[in-house]
Amino acid sequence: MRIDLHTHSTASDGTDTPAELVRHAAAAGLDVVALTDHDTVGGYEAAKRALPAGLTLVTGAELSCRLVLPPSGGGGSGASEDGAAGVSLHMLAYLFDPAEPELARERELVRDDRVPRARGMVDKLRELGVPITWEQVARIAGDGAVGRPHVATAMVDLGVVESVSDAFTPQWLANGGRAYVEKHELDPFDAIRLVKAAGGVTVFAHPLALKRGQCVPESAIAELAAAGLDGIEVDHMDHDEPTRARLRGLAADLGLLTTGSSDYHGSRKTCRLGEYTTDPEIYGEIARRATGASPVPGTAG
Numbered sequence: 527m528r529i530d531l532h533t534h535s536t537a538s539d540g541t542d543t544p545a546e547l548v549r550h551a552a553a554a555g556l557d558v559v560a561l562t563d564h565d566t567v568g569g570y571e572a573a574k575r576a577l578p579a580g581l582t583l584v585t586g587a588e589l590s591c592r593l594v595l596p597p598s599g600g601g602g603s604g605a606s607e608d609g610a611a612g613v614s615l616h617m618l619a620y621l622f623d624p625a626e627p628e629l630a631r632e633r634e635l636v637r638d639d640r641v642p643r644a645r646g647m648v649d650k651l652r653e654l655g656v657p658i659t660w661e662q663v664a665r666i667a668g669d670g671a672v673g674r675p676h677v678a679t680a681m682v683d684l685g686v687v688e689s690v691s692d693a694f695t696p697q698w699l700a701n702g703g704r705a706y707v708e709k710h711e712l713d714p715f716d717a718i719r720l721v722k723a724a725g726g727v728t729v730f731a732h733p734l735a736l737k738r739g740q741c742v743p744e745s746a747i748a749e750l751a752a753a754g755l756d757g758i759e760v761d762h763m764d765h766d767e768p769t770r771a772r773l774r775g776l777a778a779d780l781g782l783l784t785t786g787s788s789d790y791h792g793s794r795k796t797c798r799l800g801e802y803t804t805d806p807e808i809y810g811e812i813a814r815r816a817t818g819a820s821p822v823p824g825t826a827g
């Protein structure tokens with residue numbers, strides 16, 4: 527089995543519609559694909575309707591989180607302190623009940639903050655001399671949940687940077703960068719609690735993707751594991767081989783599942799569907815732990 531547990535559609539910041547995504551997943555030879563759009567379940571129904579026979583859909587989401595750390599950089603329970611520093615992170619949530627009200631309310635809060643945040647980044651970029659407009663970014667985002675990749679795409683279109691990845695640097699949109707704007711984010715401990723209450727399973731996405739900005743310390747990952755985190759994403763384009771080995775050792779020490787996935791965004795990023803995959807036994811354990819929803823087998827022709 528070939529299993530890719532992290533992909534995005536136009537419901538957030540991918541370039542494939544949900545229907546195109548599942549068709550492309552089948553064409554790429556995948557047996558299982560997870561739809562994990564940012565803070566939204568808006569692509570579920572279209573993906574299910576188009577799901578080809580032989581492909582199984584795992585419903586999910588990638589939740590925007592922020593861990594508050596004391597100034598020393600050590601781990602913590604997420605409680606805020608004077609002078610505390612926040613580190614953004616993403617939590618993959620699988621097979622939860624999308625109608626569970628508390629988790630749905632938190633996803634809505636994050637989504638509602640996306641437009642003013644993106645407008646703020648546009649304003650900062652204009653102050654830096656970039657001739658970007660909100661109308662341009664909104665047109666690129668379409669009906670999706672607007673985010674930094676849409677702003678980055680506008681920068682590529684304007685010739686400011688060569689690629690979307692080049693926009694995610696301290697010079698531009700990286701965490702803490704010159705044009706970065708903070709957003710409403712879940713405390714990751716709350717995210718774990720909410721997802722579990724909705725019957726889902728949690729996996730920390732690309733936990734040591736250093737090029738994206740500051741990462742949480744391993745001590746904090748240990749605390750997340752103690753709070754019920756199910757796994758960490760190990761095989762990912764932003765992790766080199768030494769990092770993957772380090773994460774596998776950490777997962778073994780903490781009793782965490784290890785996943786692999788493409789983090790596919792269509793043409794917005796260079797990664798390919800199925801570029802990294804998850805072991806079938808790990809996938810089976812994720813499905814076994816979930817009580818909020820079940821994987822959906824494809825029946826469309």
